[in-house]
Amino acid sequence: QLQLQESGPGxxxxxxxxxxxxxxxxxxxxxxxxHWGWIRQPPGKxxxxxxxxxxxxxxxYNPSLESRVTMFVDTSKNQFSLxxxxxxxxxxxxxxxARPIESHPAxxxxxxxxxxxxxxx
Amino acid sequence: EIVLTQSPGTLSLSPGERATxxxxxxxxxxxxxxxWYQQKPGQAPRLLIYGVSSRATGIPDRFSGSGSGTDxxxxxxxxxxxxxxxxxxxxxxxxxxxxxxxKVEIK
Numbered sequence: 001q002l003q004l005q006e007s008g009p010g011x012x013x014x015x016x017x018x019x020x021x022x023x024x025x026x027x028x029x030x031x032x033x034x035h036w037g038w039i040r041q042p043p044g045k046x047x048x049x050x051x052x053x054x055x056x057x058x059x060x061y062n063p064s065l066e067s068r069v070t071m072f073v074d075t076s077k078n079q080f081s082l083x084x085x086x087x088x089x090x091x092x093x094x095x096x097x098a099r100p101i102e103s104h105p106a107x108x109x110x111x112x113x114x115x116x117x118x119x120x121x
Numbered sequence: 122e123i124v125l126t127q128s129p130g131t132l133s134l135s136p137g138e139r140a141t142x143x144x145x146x147x148x149x150x151x152x153x154x155x156x157w158y159q160q161k162p163g164q165a166p167r168l169l170i171y172g173v174s175s176r177a178t179g180i181p182d183r184f185s186g187s188g189s190g191t192d193x194x195x196x197x198x199x200x201x202x203x204x205x206x207x208x209x210x211x212x213x214x215x216x217x218x219x220x221x222x223x224k225v226e227i228k
Contacts, residue, residue, distance in 0.1 A: 039166075047158075047166065047209055047219040063216055064122070096165055101178075103171060106213030107156055109178070111165035 002026045004097050004112035012091075012119050018084040022097030022112060023077070030055050030075040035105040038071065038082045040093040041114070048093075052105050053080055060105070087119045123148055123212050125220035133228040140197040142223045144210035149190045154214035157186055157195045160222075161206045169208075170195065200225070 008020035022036070029036065037052040051061040053071040061069045070083040084091060094114040101109035124147040134140055144155075153173040158166040168177040170186035173193065183198040197204055205227050210220040 046221045047211075049217040049219070098165075101168065101171075104154070104213060106154070106211070106217045107168055107171045107177075108158075108166070109168045111167075114165055 002099065002110050004099065004110060006095060006097050006112045006115040008115065008117070010116060010118060012087055012117060013121050014088055014119055015086055018082070018087050018091065018117055018119075020082045020095055020097075020115065020117070021079050022081070023079050024099075025078070028075075029073060029078050029080065034102070035100055036073070036080045037098050037100060037105070037108060039096045039098055039108065040091075041096070042090075042093040049106070050082065050084075050095075052100070054105075089119050091117070092119045093117060123150065123215050123218055125210050125212060125218055127208075127210055127220035127223045129223060130221075131224045131226060133226050134200055135228045136200050136202055138200050140195075140200055140204070140225055142195040142197075142208055142210075142225070144188075144193045144195075144220050146191045146193070146212055148215075150193075150212045151214045153189070154212060155186075155188065155193050156211040156213065157184075158209045158211065158219075159204075159206050160209065166209065197225075 003025045005023045012018045038050040053059045068085045073080045096114045097112045098108035099110040155173045157170040160166040174186045207222045
């Protein structure tokens with residue numbers, strides 16, 4: 001059964017870069033045609049799609065964050081990663097990695113448990 | 122960007138009752154690219170409905186979706202105890218955005 005697990009620092013200083021990794025188990029990133037995505041949720045608030053990456057490395061980013069977001073895949077480690085630069089307190093959120101269902105890369109059917117990242121000095 | 126506005130913010134109902142949740146888009150959502158998710162406290166969201174009315178794998182048939190253009194509805198025909206949660210709508214026609222959520226709570 002597919003499992004996704006986010007990892008990375010829980011505390012990031014303002015103006016620095018947030019870096020998270022999602023480790024995939026129960027399936028290979030490189031053996032399927034799936035995309036892989038990141039979504040975040042500020043405490044007590046709604047969901048925000050950050051971006052999506054294909055195993056080939058092609059990416060789709062949320063236009064409102066595109067200048068600060070980078071995603072990449074490491075097929076040798078069965079991982080994909082998120083970097084968000086120049087963070088502020090507004091970037092404090094639970095960050096989820098997810099895999100879409102086959103129907104469309106926007107439809108997230110499998111999710112990690114989420115990891116809280118707090119931006120504070 | 123398409124902005125999604127969900128109503129009501131909170132819906133207070135009893136088990137067995139029918140729940141009707143609404144989501145209005147700031148512009149027309151093309152190709153029926155519209156979905157609904159359920160989220161329980163401390164858990165990741167779960168995909169319920171996509172393509173306006175198609176149920177995702179394993180979703181019971183008491184959940185149904187409808188709508189077109191700018192107005193969409195999620196209906197839960199008879200609320201089960203496990204259905205009390207927050208529900209989010211999503212459009213994926215023009216970038217991908219979510220609504221702010223509707224909480225379905227026990228009355």
